[in-house]
Amino acid sequence: MVWHVTVPEESYEQATAEFTWDIPNDYNAAYDLVGKHEHADRPALFQAYPDGRREEYSFGDLDDESDRLANALADLGVGRGDRVGVVLPQVPANPITHLACWKLGAVSMPLSVLFGPDGLQYRLDDSEATVAVVDRDSYETVDGIRERCAGLEHVVEVDWAGAGHHEGSTTFSGLVAAADSSFEPVDTSPETPAIIMYTSGSTGPPKGALHTHSVWVGHCPAFKMYFELDMSEAVFWTPADWAWIGALGDLVFPAWHYGRPVVGYPMGEFDPELAFELSAEFDVTSTFLPPTAIRMLMGIETDSYDLSLEAICSGGEPLTSEILEWAEAELDGVAVNELYGQTEANLLVCNCQSWFPAQAGSMGKPVPGHEVAVVDPDDGTPVATGEVGQIAVKRTDDPVVFEEYWNQPEKTASVTVGGWHLTGDLAERDEDGYIWFKSRDDDIIITSGYRVGPGEVEEAILEHPDIEQAGVVGVPDETRGEIIKAFCQPVEGVAGDDGLRTEVQSLVKENLAKHEYPRELTFVDELPTTTTGKIRRTELRKEP
Template structure:
């Protein structure tokens, strides 16, 4: 049976009024993205490109067969219902294949970035209790170095490394060789735990956000909106976003496959606007998810529509408010391409979305609430809904049939409970709703930094900076940046005898790069004689922001 979530109403208001969540009987995540499409042997699911010029094409049937082989291989290595598997891979086929294999087993996949250092990766593997890790060859060394601190970790499978086993590391190809291309699905459904995606750790350690197999469908109304409701017959989708983040897996990969359309994969390093335009030209990309930083970099490319044969219709973007110049640039330089901003978080994505075919975009606004979702601005203490124009905490109803809201923070019941007030899940973000139903972001209730679309917790960065022997105290905040939205700035108090210098700044950056993700290092470092502290000795980040003139 072919089944899609569609928004066929002529108006936003009619779509809101008529929408109902009605998942088919027997739904599971693999059926949702692979099993329900007609002609799976002919229907392309993945155009895979590589920087060295190689090109591969995978149909939905190909992905079904390979994920079955992987499911059988994981089962041989002891993975069963509820077990966790770490996936440390860039945009390569083995990445979604391993997710799908996990879900066939009823296991839980843990997407992890190839940008993580030892501390970031080790904590997440240890906390998630991963028994198997499937990693890129570029990350095998990091995985091996943290392996001793991860007691549950028993098997490491390496992608694009050698063909023969290297100690306890098994090659991906060898693991799949000889495995059957079919697998009898476990007894799974919409409520079966599927994925743990880790937050940035803005307050304390990163939290594992547990989503179910039904959660992938929850992204469909927003996806339809920001790609202007025209996806079933024509969409080809690409994003440069890391396939370790919900923003790529849900906003692009698996939601595109829900509609039986192809995604483009490309394991790039740093974003390059010319490469991006070349890929979109080559594969006829019609819709793309681009972080605001990527769009700003593309704005520096001269005459893109003349130099590249683009079929682009719509760009969606999120992570920070979009300015009017971005919308104007896309309309003029990309010849009518619309840019739709949306808002969400790891715990509950796509809470507000723009759709210019239904209502005008207002620069700076996150848009309106998609059909099937109940979002409000509330008093964070009482849960009382606030009137239009009044600033409060943005919240989503977690008691409806809407599958978008996470189940729990992994093994953190108190932290999970702290986000719930009555029927509302609190996002921790402050904003307001205007009289026309548009939502506007005001500030973060916590201290999270959003740089180049990545959410970074200052606590993690501070802990890493403190590893340098010359550092006595440190406070980290985000400061405005024209390209990245915000950059990380560290205020450092040195130990007695240490002298401030540019060389020391670079040493501190290197420490952070080695321990955390590559995007988490402080681009700006200012040495101070003394940092502002509370009476209990905590660094007062609010005072640092005031010092920067940000409050």
């Protein structure tokens, strides 16, 4: 059965009033994304590599490869509900592993290659992952922490760069080559657990947001809105890490739901010239770009690139008027649409030019299919027009809303009030239905599109023996929106100098994650605290 999410398109009002979720009772995400398409030979993935290699995978190829991997994982003991970590960049083994897990009824867990040993250990241990599929660069890190990860029995190595495997490692290519090519997916439903994505909180350890098979379907109404085009000729690409919902949910999996190809490239650090080169080479029509990436593109002369761009979507921080003016002038009026969401409930609000008039500074309006309101977080009652409350989405029957925080029921309960999921973002709604962002209701830092919890960074800093106390906040930055700034109190007798600053920054970058280290670090004699000893981050944000 070929089934697609359809959105009434005569008007935004009609779409909002008439849209219904009609997901098959036997829904399986892998079948929906790669198994259902009538023309299995159509391209699904244009894979490019830094060394110049190019590969093409059809929907049938991805279906067959994930069948083989599902059999191989089953032989390793993976079954329904088991967790599998995926520590891979934008290479074919990444989505193939997710698809194989969903065919097995297992739960996949995307993890960034930017994570260091501490970041990976916490997530693999907390989830009790039994298998981790990793690239060569991450293999030694994961192999070194496996004894500290309860339940981690196998580490599977992917050599996508052709550099060779580590001696004695279990190889992805070997498993797939030896496995049977036929696999019958287990019975699943829209409510079957499928994926855990970790998100940092403002305090305490990261939280694993558990989503079900229908989560990617939940992204499709917004996807249809912000890309504003006929799907028959669309080609999609994003530089965003395939470990984040902003890549997988905003672009990759919705594109496959509609049978359209995606471009993959393990870029690492964002390269604006390479971004234009890839877009031109593969005739990319639609791209998801964080505002930081767009600002970097604005410094490149576009005349030498033969671009096919029709729409750009962006999110993570508000778009400035300069970005919209640049797209109008340099990209011949390419639509730039803004989206809003989070790991727990993504793509709830959109600014989409062809659906309703844009209001400068507004987040836009709720996406059809999602009941979004601005509520009083104490009781879930919608606040009056023009009053500030917390953005919330009704949990009932909405496939994009997460099920629970893994192993943290008290955290799940803390963001659930009166049937609403509370996002932690403060906003107001005007009389025309536009939502206007005010601030976060916690200390989350949004840097280059990544959401970073200061508590985890503070813990990583305190691993340095010469640091007594640390406080972390976000400070404004023209390119990245915010950057991470740390205030560190050295232990008695230690001088805070450039050498110590570099050591602390390197420690966080290597052990936690490359995107979570403090780009600014100030040494202080003492930190402002509450009577119970907690860091007063509001005071730190006032510091010059």
